Amino acid sequence: MTLEQRLLRPFTKAKYLSEENYKRYTAIIHYLYQQHEVYYAPPSLPITILEFIKENDVLGFFGDYDLSKLEADLNMLESWGNVISHQDSGNVSRIEDFNRRKLRYQCTPETIEIERMLEKMNSQINRVKGSLDSNLVNSLSNLMIELETYKAKSYFKKEERKELNLLWNQIFAQFDNLRKDSSDYLGIIHSRNIDDAMQNKEISAFRLKFTEYLTGFIITLQKNVHIIEFSIKEIDKDLIHRVITELILEHKDKPSLGEPITDKEYLEIYMNQWNAMKKWFKYDEYNERFVDYLLKQKSIIIKKSKNATMENICEILKNINPDLNKLFKSEINKNKQGQKIISALKSLNNLRHSFAHGILSEKVYLSDIEKYFTQAVKMIIILDSVIQLFSEEQNTTTQQVG
Structure with a gap:
Protein backbone atom coordinates (compact mmCIF):
# COMPACT_ATOMS: atom_id res chain seq x y z
CA MET A 1 0.00 0.00 0.00
CA GLN A 124 11.28 -10.85 20.63
CA ILE A 125 10.43 -9.04 23.85
CA ASN A 126 10.85 -12.26 25.82
CA ARG A 127 14.22 -13.27 24.47
CA VAL A 128 17.56 -11.68 23.74
CA LYS A 129 17.68 -11.15 20.00
CA GLY A 130 20.45 -10.17 17.64
CA SER A 131 23.66 -11.73 16.48
CA LEU A 132 26.62 -11.00 14.26
CA ASP A 133 27.03 -13.99 12.00
CA SER A 134 30.17 -13.71 9.88
CA ASN A 135 28.76 -16.38 7.57
CA LEU A 136 26.00 -13.95 6.56
CA VAL A 137 28.61 -11.51 5.26
CA ASN A 138 30.58 -14.21 3.41
CA SER A 139 27.42 -15.64 1.89
CA LEU A 140 26.15 -12.22 0.77
CA SER A 141 29.50 -11.46 -0.86
CA ASN A 142 29.47 -14.75 -2.81
CA LEU A 143 25.86 -14.26 -3.90
CA MET A 144 26.62 -10.76 -5.19
CA ILE A 145 29.52 -12.10 -7.24
CA GLU A 146 27.16 -14.74 -8.66
CA LEU A 147 24.62 -12.07 -9.63
CA GLU A 148 27.39 -10.13 -11.34
CA THR A 149 28.07 -13.09 -13.66
CA TYR A 150 24.69 -12.46 -15.33
CA LYS A 151 26.26 -9.49 -17.14
CA ALA A 152 27.13 -11.83 -20.00
CA LYS A 153 23.46 -12.81 -20.45
CA SER A 154 21.50 -11.07 -23.16
CA TYR A 155 18.57 -13.50 -23.18
CA PHE A 156 17.03 -15.48 -20.31
CA LYS A 157 15.33 -18.81 -20.75
CA LYS A 158 12.40 -19.66 -18.47
CA GLU A 159 14.54 -21.87 -16.19
CA GLU A 160 17.28 -19.24 -16.04
CA ARG A 161 14.70 -16.67 -15.05
CA LYS A 162 13.58 -18.91 -12.18
CA GLU A 163 17.20 -19.32 -11.07
CA LEU A 164 17.67 -15.54 -11.20
CA ASN A 165 14.55 -15.02 -9.09
CA LEU A 166 15.82 -17.56 -6.53
CA LEU A 167 19.23 -15.85 -6.43
CA TRP A 168 17.64 -12.43 -5.90
CA ASN A 169 15.54 -13.77 -3.03
CA GLN A 170 18.60 -15.39 -1.44
CA ILE A 171 20.59 -12.15 -1.67
CA PHE A 172 17.94 -10.07 0.03
CA ALA A 173 17.13 -12.73 2.60
CA GLN A 174 20.81 -12.65 3.65
CA PHE A 175 20.91 -8.85 3.50
CA ASP A 176 17.73 -8.51 5.58
CA ASN A 177 19.09 -10.93 8.19
CA LEU A 178 22.38 -9.03 8.34
CA ARG A 179 20.62 -5.68 8.61
CA LYS A 180 18.04 -6.73 11.22
CA ASP A 181 20.38 -8.82 13.37
CA SER A 182 23.06 -6.10 13.36
CA SER A 183 20.50 -3.47 14.33
CA ASP A 184 19.16 -5.64 17.16
CA TYR A 185 22.68 -6.43 18.35
CA LEU A 186 23.59 -2.75 18.41
CA GLY A 187 20.65 -2.20 20.73
CA ILE A 188 21.95 -4.92 23.03
CA ILE A 189 25.57 -3.77 23.12
CA HIS A 190 24.53 -0.19 23.78
CA SER A 191 22.62 -1.27 26.87
CA ARG A 192 23.81 -0.32 30.33
CA ASN A 193 24.31 -3.98 31.30
CA ILE A 194 26.89 -4.55 28.57
CA ASP A 195 28.64 -1.28 29.39
CA ASP A 196 28.93 -2.28 33.05
CA ALA A 197 30.16 -5.75 32.10
CA MET A 198 32.93 -4.28 29.99
CA GLN A 199 34.26 -2.29 32.94
CA ASN A 200 33.89 -5.07 35.52
CA LYS A 201 37.16 -6.74 36.43
CA GLU A 202 35.36 -9.79 37.82
CA ILE A 203 34.02 -10.89 34.44
CA SER A 204 37.09 -10.50 32.27
CA ALA A 205 36.32 -13.84 30.57
CA PHE A 206 33.10 -12.34 29.24
CA ARG A 207 34.95 -9.25 28.03
CA LEU A 208 37.52 -11.37 26.22
CA LYS A 209 34.92 -13.59 24.55
CA PHE A 210 32.68 -10.67 23.63
CA THR A 211 35.59 -8.71 22.16
CA GLU A 212 36.78 -11.67 20.10
CA TYR A 213 33.23 -12.15 18.82
CA LEU A 214 32.94 -8.54 17.66
CA THR A 215 36.48 -8.46 16.28
CA GLY A 216 35.86 -11.59 14.21
CA PHE A 217 32.77 -10.02 12.69
CA ILE A 218 34.62 -6.77 11.92
CA ILE A 219 37.46 -8.63 10.20
CA THR A 220 35.00 -10.56 8.01
CA LEU A 221 33.05 -7.41 7.17
CA GLN A 222 36.23 -5.50 6.35
CA LYS A 223 37.35 -8.30 4.01
CA ASN A 224 34.04 -8.41 2.15
CA VAL A 225 32.74 -4.84 2.13
CA HIS A 226 34.88 -3.75 -0.83
CA ILE A 227 33.92 -6.87 -2.80
CA ILE A 228 30.22 -6.18 -2.25
CA GLU A 229 30.65 -2.48 -3.07
CA PHE A 230 32.49 -3.31 -6.30
CA SER A 231 29.78 -5.81 -7.31
CA ILE A 232 27.07 -3.23 -6.66
CA LYS A 233 28.86 -0.70 -8.89
CA GLU A 234 29.27 -3.23 -11.70
CA ILE A 235 25.65 -4.42 -11.49
CA ASP A 236 24.42 -0.83 -11.28
CA LYS A 237 25.97 0.08 -14.63
CA ASP A 238 23.65 -1.78 -16.98
CA LEU A 239 22.64 -5.10 -15.40
CA ILE A 240 20.21 -4.09 -12.67
CA HIS A 241 17.40 -2.95 -15.01
CA ARG A 242 17.71 -6.12 -17.11
CA VAL A 243 17.57 -8.24 -13.95
CA ILE A 244 14.50 -6.46 -12.65
CA THR A 245 12.76 -6.80 -16.02
CA GLU A 246 13.28 -10.56 -15.87
CA LEU A 247 12.10 -10.71 -12.25
CA ILE A 248 8.89 -8.90 -13.19
CA LEU A 249 8.27 -11.36 -16.04
CA GLU A 250 8.83 -14.28 -13.66
CA HIS A 251 6.27 -12.92 -11.19
CA LYS A 252 3.70 -12.20 -13.90
CA ASP A 253 3.89 -15.85 -14.99
CA LYS A 254 2.68 -16.96 -11.55
CA PRO A 255 -1.10 -17.22 -11.01
CA SER A 256 -2.44 -14.91 -8.30
CA LEU A 257 -5.90 -14.56 -6.77
CA GLY A 258 -5.14 -11.13 -5.33
CA GLU A 259 -5.25 -7.73 -6.99
CA PRO A 260 -2.71 -7.71 -9.84
CA ILE A 261 0.46 -5.68 -9.32
CA THR A 262 1.47 -3.39 -12.17
CA ASP A 263 4.93 -3.35 -13.76
CA LYS A 264 5.50 0.08 -12.23
CA GLU A 265 4.70 -1.21 -8.74
CA TYR A 266 7.02 -4.23 -9.20
CA LEU A 267 9.78 -1.91 -10.40
CA GLU A 268 9.38 0.25 -7.29
CA ILE A 269 9.50 -2.80 -4.99
CA TYR A 270 12.71 -4.15 -6.54
CA MET A 271 14.42 -0.75 -6.79
CA ASN A 272 13.65 -0.08 -3.12
CA GLN A 273 15.38 -3.35 -2.22
CA TRP A 274 18.36 -2.52 -4.41
CA ASN A 275 18.70 1.05 -3.18
CA ALA A 276 18.58 -0.13 0.45
CA MET A 277 21.60 -2.34 -0.21
CA LYS A 278 23.40 0.49 -2.00
CA LYS A 279 22.91 2.75 1.02
CA TRP A 280 24.57 0.10 3.16
CA PHE A 281 27.64 -0.66 1.05
CA LYS A 282 28.16 2.15 -1.48
CA TYR A 283 29.31 5.68 -0.67
CA ASP A 284 26.71 8.36 -1.41
CA GLU A 285 27.23 11.97 -2.51
CA TYR A 286 28.13 12.86 1.10
CA ASN A 287 30.79 10.13 1.23
CA GLU A 288 28.75 8.14 3.73
CA ARG A 289 27.39 4.61 3.91
CA PHE A 290 25.55 2.65 6.61
CA VAL A 291 28.13 -0.12 6.95
CA ASP A 292 30.74 2.39 8.16
CA TYR A 293 28.46 3.36 11.04
CA LEU A 294 28.12 -0.31 11.95
CA LEU A 295 31.90 -0.79 11.91
CA LYS A 296 32.38 2.34 13.97
CA GLN A 297 29.94 1.23 16.66
CA LYS A 298 31.57 -2.21 16.93
CA SER A 299 35.00 -0.61 17.26
CA ILE A 300 33.76 1.67 20.04
CA ILE A 301 32.50 -1.33 22.00
CA ILE A 302 35.77 -3.17 21.52
CA LYS A 303 37.70 -0.15 22.77
CA LYS A 304 35.53 -0.05 25.89
CA SER A 305 36.59 -3.57 26.75
CA LYS A 306 40.30 -2.81 26.99
CA ASN A 307 42.52 -0.25 28.68
CA ALA A 308 43.98 2.31 26.28
CA THR A 309 47.54 1.00 26.26
CA MET A 310 49.75 1.21 23.18
CA GLU A 311 49.67 -2.60 22.91
CA ASN A 312 45.87 -2.80 23.06
CA ILE A 313 45.40 0.00 20.53
CA CYS A 314 47.77 -1.74 18.12
CA GLU A 315 46.01 -5.08 18.66
CA ILE A 316 42.61 -3.57 17.85
CA LEU A 317 43.94 -1.85 14.71
CA LYS A 318 45.67 -5.04 13.59
CA ASN A 319 42.44 -7.02 13.95
CA ILE A 320 40.53 -4.46 11.89
CA ASN A 321 43.25 -4.17 9.23
CA PRO A 322 47.00 -4.92 9.53
CA ASP A 323 47.81 -2.04 7.16
CA LEU A 324 46.03 0.38 9.47
CA ASN A 325 48.17 -0.84 12.38
CA LYS A 326 51.38 -0.41 10.34
CA LEU A 327 50.38 3.12 9.36
CA PHE A 328 49.64 4.02 12.99
CA LYS A 329 53.01 2.69 14.24
CA SER A 330 54.79 4.53 11.43
CA GLU A 331 53.15 7.84 12.36
CA ILE A 332 54.04 7.37 16.05
CA ASN A 333 57.66 6.62 15.19
CA LYS A 334 57.87 9.66 12.88
CA ASN A 335 56.53 11.94 15.60
CA LYS A 336 59.34 13.67 17.56
CA GLN A 337 57.42 13.18 20.80
CA GLY A 338 56.36 9.61 19.99
CA GLN A 339 58.19 7.95 22.89
CA LYS A 340 57.02 10.63 25.35
CA ILE A 341 53.42 10.02 24.26
CA ILE A 342 53.74 6.25 24.77
CA SER A 343 55.42 6.76 28.15
CA ALA A 344 52.69 9.21 29.26
CA LEU A 345 49.96 6.80 28.25
CA LYS A 346 51.64 4.01 30.21
CA SER A 347 51.97 6.25 33.28
CA LEU A 348 48.29 7.20 33.11
CA ASN A 349 47.25 3.55 32.98
CA ASN A 350 49.53 2.68 35.91
CA LEU A 351 48.06 5.52 37.97
CA ARG A 352 44.53 4.45 37.05
CA HIS A 353 45.33 0.92 38.22
CA SER A 354 46.94 2.17 41.45
CA PHE A 355 44.02 4.46 42.31
CA ALA A 356 41.50 1.71 41.59
CA HIS A 357 43.22 -0.79 43.90
CA GLY A 358 44.55 1.62 46.53
CA ILE A 359 48.18 0.62 46.10
CA LEU A 360 49.91 3.99 45.53
CA SER A 361 53.59 3.52 46.41
CA GLU A 362 54.63 7.17 45.95
CA LYS A 363 53.15 10.64 46.07
CA VAL A 364 51.27 11.69 42.96
CA TYR A 365 50.74 15.34 42.15
CA LEU A 366 47.95 16.79 40.02
CA SER A 367 50.57 18.54 37.87
CA ASP A 368 52.03 15.12 36.98
CA ILE A 369 48.62 13.74 35.97
CA GLU A 370 47.96 16.88 33.91
CA LYS A 371 51.31 16.49 32.14
CA TYR A 372 50.68 12.81 31.37
CA PHE A 373 47.17 13.57 30.15
CA THR A 374 48.35 16.40 27.85
CA GLN A 375 50.86 14.05 26.22
CA ALA A 376 48.45 11.12 26.00
CA VAL A 377 45.80 13.23 24.22
CA LYS A 378 48.27 13.61 21.35
CA MET A 379 47.93 9.84 20.83
CA ILE A 380 44.21 10.34 20.06
CA ILE A 381 45.04 13.15 17.58
CA ILE A 382 47.54 10.90 15.77
CA LEU A 383 45.12 7.95 15.78
CA ASP A 384 42.32 10.11 14.37
CA SER A 385 44.53 11.45 11.54
CA VAL A 386 45.73 7.92 10.71
CA ILE A 387 42.19 6.55 10.47
CA GLN A 388 41.19 9.51 8.26
CA LEU A 389 44.20 8.99 5.98
CA PHE A 390 43.62 5.25 5.78
CA SER A 391 39.94 5.74 4.89
CA GLU A 392 40.86 8.17 2.11
CA GLU A 393 43.40 5.68 0.70
CA GLN A 394 40.80 2.89 0.80
CA ASN A 395 38.24 5.09 -1.00
CA THR A 396 40.78 6.00 -3.69
CA THR A 397 41.68 2.33 -4.23
CA THR A 398 38.01 1.34 -4.48
CA GLN A 399 37.28 4.12 -7.01
CA GLN A 400 40.28 3.10 -9.13
CA VAL A 401 39.14 -0.55 -9.11
CA GLY A 402 35.56 0.52 -9.98
Missing part, protein backbone atom coordinates in the same frame (compact mmCIF):
# COMPACT_ATOMS: atom_id res chain seq x y z
CA THR A 2 1.46 3.37 -1.05
CA LEU A 3 1.60 6.46 1.17
CA GLU A 4 -1.09 8.12 -0.95
CA GLN A 5 -3.44 5.16 -0.49
CA ARG A 6 -2.88 5.21 3.27
CA LEU A 7 -3.57 8.94 3.43
CA LEU A 8 -6.81 8.59 1.46
CA ARG A 9 -8.18 5.53 3.24
CA PRO A 10 -7.82 4.81 6.99
CA PHE A 11 -6.59 1.36 7.99
CA THR A 12 -9.56 0.01 9.92
CA LYS A 13 -8.23 -3.53 10.26
CA ALA A 14 -6.24 -2.60 13.36
CA LYS A 15 -9.17 -0.96 15.17
CA TYR A 16 -9.99 -4.14 17.06
CA LEU A 17 -6.82 -3.62 19.12
CA SER A 18 -7.81 -0.22 20.52
CA GLU A 19 -11.59 0.27 20.35
CA GLU A 20 -13.76 0.37 23.50
CA ASN A 21 -14.57 -3.36 23.40
CA TYR A 22 -11.02 -4.36 22.45
CA LYS A 23 -10.97 -7.19 25.02
CA ARG A 24 -13.90 -8.91 23.33
CA TYR A 25 -12.57 -8.29 19.83
CA THR A 26 -9.09 -9.49 20.79
CA ALA A 27 -10.46 -12.72 22.32
CA ILE A 28 -12.48 -13.49 19.18
CA ILE A 29 -9.58 -12.80 16.82
CA HIS A 30 -7.19 -14.81 19.00
CA TYR A 31 -9.44 -17.87 18.80
CA LEU A 32 -9.96 -17.60 15.03
CA TYR A 33 -6.25 -17.00 14.49
CA GLN A 34 -5.35 -20.13 16.48
CA GLN A 35 -7.85 -22.16 14.46
CA HIS A 36 -6.17 -21.04 11.25
CA GLU A 37 -2.53 -21.04 12.31
CA VAL A 38 -2.32 -24.02 14.66
CA TYR A 39 -5.20 -26.36 13.88
CA TYR A 40 -5.86 -25.58 10.18
CA ALA A 41 -9.54 -25.81 11.14
CA PRO A 42 -12.50 -24.78 8.96
CA PRO A 43 -14.39 -21.52 9.70
CA SER A 44 -15.86 -21.50 13.22
CA LEU A 45 -19.45 -21.29 14.46
CA PRO A 46 -20.26 -18.46 16.93
CA ILE A 47 -21.26 -20.95 19.63
CA THR A 48 -17.80 -22.61 19.56
CA ILE A 49 -16.11 -19.19 19.75
CA LEU A 50 -18.25 -18.29 22.78
CA GLU A 51 -17.50 -21.59 24.51
CA PHE A 52 -13.76 -21.06 24.09
CA ILE A 53 -13.91 -17.51 25.45
CA LYS A 54 -15.98 -18.58 28.46
CA GLU A 55 -13.79 -21.59 29.26
CA ASN A 56 -10.58 -19.54 29.09
CA ASP A 57 -11.80 -16.45 30.98
CA VAL A 58 -9.00 -16.54 33.57
CA LEU A 59 -9.26 -12.79 34.30
CA GLY A 60 -13.04 -12.76 34.63
CA PHE A 61 -13.72 -10.31 31.82
CA PHE A 62 -16.54 -12.26 30.16
CA GLY A 63 -18.98 -13.14 32.96
CA ASP A 64 -22.02 -11.57 31.24
CA TYR A 65 -20.88 -12.19 27.67
CA ASP A 66 -23.51 -13.99 25.61
CA LEU A 67 -24.23 -15.12 22.06
CA SER A 68 -26.07 -11.95 21.04
CA LYS A 69 -23.12 -9.75 22.11
CA LEU A 70 -20.71 -12.09 20.34
CA GLU A 71 -22.69 -11.91 17.09
CA ALA A 72 -22.78 -8.09 17.32
CA ASP A 73 -18.99 -8.11 17.80
CA LEU A 74 -18.54 -10.45 14.81
CA ASN A 75 -20.61 -8.08 12.67
CA MET A 76 -18.41 -5.17 13.74
CA LEU A 77 -15.22 -7.12 13.02
CA GLU A 78 -16.58 -8.04 9.58
CA SER A 79 -17.33 -4.37 8.84
CA TRP A 80 -13.69 -3.52 9.67
CA GLY A 81 -12.40 -6.29 7.41
CA ASN A 82 -11.07 -8.55 10.19
CA VAL A 83 -13.32 -11.58 9.63
CA ILE A 84 -15.22 -13.18 6.76
CA SER A 85 -18.53 -14.96 7.26
CA HIS A 86 -19.65 -18.10 5.38
CA GLN A 87 -23.06 -19.69 5.25
CA ASP A 88 -22.96 -23.09 6.96
CA SER A 89 -24.85 -25.32 4.48
CA GLY A 90 -23.55 -28.63 5.83
CA ASN A 91 -26.04 -31.39 6.80
CA VAL A 92 -28.97 -29.51 5.30
CA SER A 93 -31.77 -31.67 3.82
CA ARG A 94 -34.81 -29.37 3.99
CA ILE A 95 -35.49 -25.90 2.57
CA GLU A 96 -36.44 -24.50 5.99
CA ASP A 97 -33.13 -25.74 7.46
CA PHE A 98 -31.27 -24.10 4.58
CA ASN A 99 -32.97 -20.77 5.28
CA ARG A 100 -32.07 -21.02 8.97
CA ARG A 101 -28.48 -22.07 8.39
CA LYS A 102 -25.86 -20.41 10.60
CA LEU A 103 -22.79 -18.38 9.73
CA ARG A 104 -19.22 -19.55 10.18
CA TYR A 105 -16.32 -17.11 10.63
CA GLN A 106 -12.63 -16.97 9.85
CA CYS A 107 -9.91 -14.28 9.95
CA THR A 108 -9.06 -12.30 6.83
CA PRO A 109 -5.48 -12.66 5.48
CA GLU A 110 -4.61 -9.12 6.67
CA THR A 111 -5.74 -9.90 10.23
CA ILE A 112 -3.69 -13.09 10.22
CA GLU A 113 -0.62 -11.02 9.31
CA ILE A 114 -1.36 -8.54 12.11
CA GLU A 115 -1.59 -11.40 14.63
CA ARG A 116 1.61 -12.93 13.29
CA MET A 117 3.35 -9.60 13.72
CA LEU A 118 2.09 -9.27 17.30
CA GLU A 119 3.19 -12.83 18.04
CA LYS A 120 6.62 -12.12 16.64
CA MET A 121 6.93 -8.90 18.64
CA ASN A 122 5.98 -10.74 21.81
CA SER A 123 8.55 -13.46 21.20
